[in-house]
Amino acid sequence: MAEIKAADVQALRKLTGAGILDAKKTLEETGGDAERAAQLLRERGVVSAAKRADRESSEGAIALSMVDNRVGALVELKCETDFVAKSTDFVNTVNEIAAAVAERGTSAADEFQEMIASLTITLKENISLGRVIRLEAADGEEVSGYLHVQADRGVNGVLVQLKNGSDELAHDLALHIAFARPSYLAIEDVPSSVVAKERETLETMTRNEGKPEAALEKIVAGRLDGLFKSICLLEQPFVKDEKHRIREVLGQATLIAFAQLVVGE
Template sequence: MADIKAADVQALRKLTGAGILDAKRTLEETGGDAERAAQLLRERGVVSAAKRADRENSEGAIALSMVDRQVGVLVELKCETDFVAKSADFVNTVNEIAAAVAERGEQAVGEYTEMIASLTITLKENISLGRVVRLQAGEGEEVSGYLHVQADRGVNGVLVQLKNGSEELAHDLALHVAFARPSYLAIEDVPAALVAQERETLETMTRNEGKPEAAIEKIVTGRLDGFFKSICLLEQPFVKDEKHRVREVLGQASLVAFAQLVVGE
């Protein structure tokens, strides 16, 4: 049997996240071959990771990466606890993935399958890649981003793609989205079935209030406008000037797209 030194065990533990006994036994099994031992632990660790995959991972971190206001990327990495979510290894990993996607496109996430698997073993939680968003500006457009950081990790990330607008306006719109959390860009983007369901609910509610039948349509229309204001970005009161809606402060600019990722949603 190979003479396994404590330093070798520690080195293998640092590399794989394995326990002392597992590291020592595997080194003995491989005759002190650290590379082969790491591979065996990885293979066995993946089995353990698969068992962890059933555990809820509603925590995590959001990373934002920008390239010359022309490309913006948001990446979500999911885990089980905020303790792991704010750890340096976890945050560095999601930041690295976001930078790669910004540089090489969404296909770059495939390069990090092994890294995420290793993180699952090292941090002993169900860790998985969540949502990935990449916006790229066209002619006359720019992308702006905002990331709200809490406890050393991003928790609320926003991208805004604006045409014929200023850098300041794009930034303000990103801040607005972070605060107001719209679900859709414009009224026409809201699914017809959702609008019909809301209209039906409002009609029933208005009738139950005893409103005159002749006034119901007008009341429902007003209430439906309030519904759109709550979920459509262009219809929301602008956070920096609530007397005007977002569409009114755009001027000659136009909002092409937006995206928002929030941990736990």
């Protein structure tokens, strides 16, 4: 049997994140073949990682990657603790995935499954790819992005696709979205079932308040507007000037699309 040196065990541990006993035992099994030992540990580590799969991965990091204001990508990598989420290896991985998605499309994220599996072993947490979003501008359009960084990792990322706008307007819209967190772009995007349920609730509430039946529709419409102002981007008061809604701030510009990823949501 080949002699297993402490330096070989340490090297294998550094490569795989395995414990000292597992590393030494596997090297003994493979006759000192470090490459084969690493493969065995990885195979066994993936099994161990599968046992972690039911743990809640409510932490993570968001990465933003842009290509010449024409393409923007947001990628979420999920984990269990903020300690892992702000680690260098974790942040570098999600940044690399986002850059690939921006350059080659959302399917590029699938190329990193093996890297994520290795990270799961090394960092000993349930780590998985979360949401992946890519916006690409057509002629006359531009894509702008914003990433709020906290504790060395992105936690709130935004993309905005704008037509006939300016860089300043696109940036202001991205900042607004990061703060206001709208769910929909326009009123017509809200599912009819959501509107119907809210209308029914408001009608019941208004009647219970003893409001006159003749005024019911007007009161309910006003209260529905309050809902739309909270969840529809175009109806929200602009954070830099709350006297005007986003649809008024746009002027001649058209907001084609927006996307937002927030850690834990």
